[in-house]
Amino acid sequence: MKFIVIKIGGSTLSDMHPSIINNIKHLRSNNIYPIIVHGGGPFINEALSNQQIDPHFVNGLRVTDKATMTITKHTLIADVNTALVAQFNQHQCSAIGLCGLDA
Known part of the structure; x- marks a missing residue:
């Protein structure tokens, strides 16, 4: 059994092309099991905005308070x-x- 980790960024998730899913299906048909790790930056920014919280970044990295x-x-x-x-x-x-909290 082979595994591969694939990172899908949040901006890709906003408009994910069907070919991404087809490529992952192709991997599985060849006995390669993908583990998808996803981002969510645009969704997080929108959720923060909805709560009237301005995201804070330092050198391009989000600073995350409680x-x-x-x-x-x-x-x-x-x-x-x-x-x-x-x-x-x-x-x-x-x-x-x-998610990591499931562990």
């Missing part, structure tokens, strides 16, 4: 991860969503 972390966790787990899994499953590419 309030930002709470919103970030919810956004990544409840929104982004769930939507990504649904996209894969809608294209007959069986997927489950996990």
